[in-house]
Amino acid sequence: xxxxxxxxxxxxxxxxxxxxxxxxxxxxxxxxxxxxxxxxxxxxxxxxxxxxxxxxxxxxxxxxxxxxxxxxxxxxxxxxxxxxxxxxxxxxxxxxxxxxxxxxxxxxxxxxxxxxxxxxxxxxxxxxxxxxxxxxxxxxxxxxxxxxxxxxxxxxxxxxxxxxxxxxxxxxxxxxxxxxxxxxxxxxxxxxxxxxxxxxxxxxxxxxxxxxxxxxxxxxxxxxxxxxxxxxxxxxxxxxxxxxxxxxxxxxxxxxxxxxxxxxxxxxxxxxxxxxxxxxxxxxxxxxxxxxxxxxxxxxxxxxxxxxxxxxxxxxxxxxxxxxxxxxxxxxxxxxxxxxxxxxxxxxxxxxxxxxxxxxxxxxxxxxxxxxxxxxxxxxxxxxxxxxxxxx
Amino acid sequence: xxxxxxxxxxxxxxxxxxxxxxxxxxxxxxxxxxxxxxxxxxxxxxxxxxxxxxxxxxxxxxxxxxxxxxxxxxxxxxxxxxxxxxxxxxxxxxxxxxxxxxxxxxxxxxxxxxxxxxxxxxxxxxxxxxxxxxxxxxxxxxxxxxxxxxxxxxxxxxxxxxxxxxxxxxxxxxxxxxxxxxxxxxxxxxxxxxxxxxxxxxxxxxxxxxxxxxxxxxxxxxxxxxxxxxxxxxxxxxxxxxxxxxxxxxxxxxxxxxxxxxxxxxxxxxxxxxxxxxxxxxxxxxxxxxxxxxxxxxxxxxxxxxxxxxxxxxxxxxxxxxxxxxxxxxxxxxxxxxxxxxxxxxxxxxxxxxxxxxxxxxxxxxx
Numbered sequence: 001x002x003x004x005x006x007x008x009x010x011x012x013x014x015x016x017x018x019x020x021x022x023x024x025x026x027x028x029x030x031x032x033x034x035x036x037x038x039x040x041x042x043x044x045x046x047x048x049x050x051x052x053x054x055x056x057x058x059x060x061x062x063x064x065x066x067x068x069x070x071x072x073x074x075x076x077x078x079x080x081x082x083x084x085x086x087x088x089x090x091x092x093x094x095x096x097x098x099x100x101x102x103x104x105x106x107x108x109x110x111x112x113x114x115x116x117x118x119x120x121x122x123x124x125x126x127x128x129x130x131x132x133x134x135x136x137x138x139x140x141x142x143x144x145x146x147x148x149x150x151x152x153x154x155x156x157x158x159x160x161x162x163x164x165x166x167x168x169x170x171x172x173x174x175x176x177x178x179x180x181x182x183x184x185x186x187x188x189x190x191x192x193x194x195x196x197x198x199x200x201x202x203x204x205x206x207x208x209x210x211x212x213x214x215x216x217x218x219x220x221x222x223x224x225x226x227x228x229x230x231x232x233x234x235x236x237x238x239x240x241x242x243x244x245x246x247x248x249x250x251x252x253x254x255x256x257x258x259x260x261x262x263x264x265x266x267x268x269x270x271x272x273x274x275x276x277x278x279x280x281x282x283x284x285x286x287x288x289x290x291x292x293x294x295x296x297x298x299x300x301x302x303x304x305x306x307x308x309x310x311x312x313x314x315x316x317x318x319x320x321x322x323x324x325x326x327x328x329x330x331x332x333x334x335x336x337x338x339x340x341x342x343x344x345x346x347x348x349x350x351x352x353x354x355x356x357x358x359x360x361x362x363x364x365x366x367x368x369x370x371x372x373x374x375x376x377x378x379x380x381x382x383x384x385x386x387x388x389x390x391x392x
Numbered sequence: 393x394x395x396x397x398x399x400x401x402x403x404x405x406x407x408x409x410x411x412x413x414x415x416x417x418x419x420x421x422x423x424x425x426x427x428x429x430x431x432x433x434x435x436x437x438x439x440x441x442x443x444x445x446x447x448x449x450x451x452x453x454x455x456x457x458x459x460x461x462x463x464x465x466x467x468x469x470x471x472x473x474x475x476x477x478x479x480x481x482x483x484x485x486x487x488x489x490x491x492x493x494x495x496x497x498x499x500x501x502x503x504x505x506x507x508x509x510x511x512x513x514x515x516x517x518x519x520x521x522x523x524x525x526x527x528x529x530x531x532x533x534x535x536x537x538x539x540x541x542x543x544x545x546x547x548x549x550x551x552x553x554x555x556x557x558x559x560x561x562x563x564x565x566x567x568x569x570x571x572x573x574x575x576x577x578x579x580x581x582x583x584x585x586x587x588x589x590x591x592x593x594x595x596x597x598x599x600x601x602x603x604x605x606x607x608x609x610x611x612x613x614x615x616x617x618x619x620x621x622x623x624x625x626x627x628x629x630x631x632x633x634x635x636x637x638x639x640x641x642x643x644x645x646x647x648x649x650x651x652x653x654x655x656x657x658x659x660x661x662x663x664x665x666x667x668x669x670x671x672x673x674x675x676x677x678x679x680x681x682x683x684x685x686x687x688x689x690x691x692x693x694x695x696x697x698x699x700x701x702x703x704x705x706x707x708x709x710x711x712x713x714x715x716x717x718x719x720x721x722x723x724x725x726x727x728x729x730x731x732x733x734x735x736x737x738x739x740x741x742x743x744x745x746x747x748x749x750x751x752x753x754x755x756x757x758x759x
Contacts, residue, residue: 264753
């Protein structure tokens with residue numbers, strides 16, 4: 001066990017902390033009510049991060065990255081979470097496309113696409129889920145048919161974040177309808193300005209509408225617009241899942257911890273109506289707060305564990321499902337506790353809410369955590385079958 | 393950066409695992425329950441392996457905590473019927489007092505069996521008498537007291553300080569002295585026989601005191617902290633054993649014409665158990681590391697609070713997943729379930745450890 005940072009790593013951390021504190025967007029929780037303003041703010045934020053050298057920290061310099069190690073990457077992620085800033089608008093480009101291309105892309109694809117993600121010039125969105133392919137993603141029915149030198153795509157995608165702002169979309173489409181469902185899918189890179197693409201924003205229960213529906217109607221793209229092999233898209237899509245989980249957990253924990261500390265501060269101010277004592281003086285709430293803190297602390301240990309596996313080149317398997325299940329379920333419990341503590345004030349949000357309505361967003365958004373990227377039920381199936389070897 | 397056991401710790405873990413698998417299979421534990429005395433052979437075995445002398449301290453930092461954690465995980469898996477936590481903690485405090493070198497060696501080698509009386513019924517006190525003291529006290533839940541050669545207990549040495557904590561003194565009692573009376577208690581956890589110990593007018597000499605009169609409070613806190621971590625490791629081990637045993641059962645037991653492991657209801661229970669198990673694991677390793685480094689003392693409370701709840705959940709869910717057979721005496725599950733219950737309350741219960749975590753949070757955010 002060795003978790004001690006080198007002096008250089010420590011310095012990198014402190015510099016990042018200072019920069020984030022000076023440059024992070026202010027009052028973004030209130031901005032987030034308005035879609036256009038939110039998108040504009042997140043785009044500006046993304047450019048600022050890129051210009052300061054905080055995009056693609058472990059991506060090789062030849063592709064426009066910073067050429068540092070995974071260690072600096074996770075240190076920055078942790079500081080990013082700690083400062084409470086929103087994620088930039090190009091999450092899909094940075095965390096999904098780039099690692100995928102680095103792992104399985106051609107040299108030409110790496111040179112064409114990665115630098116523009118690094119500079120925040122090209123924003124990416126993700127076309128995976130469909131109205132009839134959610135948990136059973138591999139049953140997706142968007143079709144891509146080769147017609148001369150072009151693929152012709154028809155179908156519909158859903159839950160595509162910021163599709164209105166994106167320049168490019170990763171599209172999973174069926175290229176062999178006769179093959180078993182996992183073996184007939186190809187991973188395409190599609191420019192969003194291609195004729196035949198229509199985007200319709202979708203309002204979510206947190207009142208934001210960063211999710212969109214994307215419709216493809218005879219969308220024609222060049223023949224070489226795919227990554228990996230034709231009909232090998234399922235494997236390509238799964239390449240980066242573990243990387244995303246591995247590097248993201250520590251950042252996520254830092255963010256949760258920040259919000260947790262905000263809740264403790266609220267608990268010191270709020271009075272329990274029925275007893276007249278402060279929330280923080282009630283053993284009932286102290287126990288629940290401690291339980292939540294323990295869950296987040298352990299999430300950090302999981303994050304350190306998986307980061308260590310990546311750094312030491314150990315294999316990361318379906319255990320990543322465990323982290324997804326763990327963080328999403330504990331976040332949900334945290335949101336419920338926050339609402340319980342805010343009591344009759346819990347109904348107010350945004351500018352009328354306590355702490356700018358931050359707890360309401362945690363509460364509502366945690367409801368999507370246990371659904372996106374594989375529901376908690378799907379994660380449990382994966383753990384039971386692939387980790388514990390229970391029969392299918 | 394590296395998270396996890398070192399090669400040395402993994403090797404020790406494996407050797408303890410192999411040793412216990414060979415010499416303390418579940419049949420041996422079962423036999424022990426019928427005849428609850430520590431077999432001399434088990435005592436010798438643990439002595440020969442030097443399992444008890446792993447922990448040492450330099451200033452604020454410890455060495456060997458993660459080695460001990462690895463060993464305790466295996467002890468938990470095997471439901472080891474031996475006062476190992478008491479042995480490790482007892483030898484550790486003896487190692488801090490040069491005048492106890494002989495006893496230290498004898499306990500370590502398995503020649504003497506040492507236990508610790510953690511729970512006083514009211515205050516245990518000792519009064520100056522001649523060159524030493526006369527000790528009086530009543531204790532409950534003293535593990536393996538009947539078999540023990542030595543019993544460590546805390547007494548307040550009257551007149552050495554202004555408060556009970558200033559008077560706290562750790563004393564080594566001879567179990568066979570006529571002033572020591574040992575009575576068995578009926579306990580749910582049969583893998584750890586416990587006793588009521590009455591001490592009336594026991595003549596304590598200076599040589600029986602660990603360090604100095606009044607050092608007991610600091611020693612006790614340290615032992616509680618170490619004990620909480622080691623108990624967590626045992627909870628982890630027994631949870632691990634129960635989960636995998638249960639998963640195997642779901643692969644062979646058939647109902648409705650198929651293995652019950654095919655049912656999603658059971659898969660989801662097993663998955664939740666796995667998440668709790670692995671979460672306990674990282675918390676305990678982290679807690680051990682933090683202790684070795686002399687930092688974040690609340691991380692031990694994080695591990696203990698979490699592992700205690702997880703182990704009770706896991707062993708309980710295992711009974712449910714086994715169905716009727718899981719409720720029988722014949723099934724081994726109740727042994728794990730009851731040991732989990734006992735350890736959850738040992739060295740601070742969930743409530744007290746959570747409270748400690750919250751106090752640390754309040755300190756961090758100021759106020």
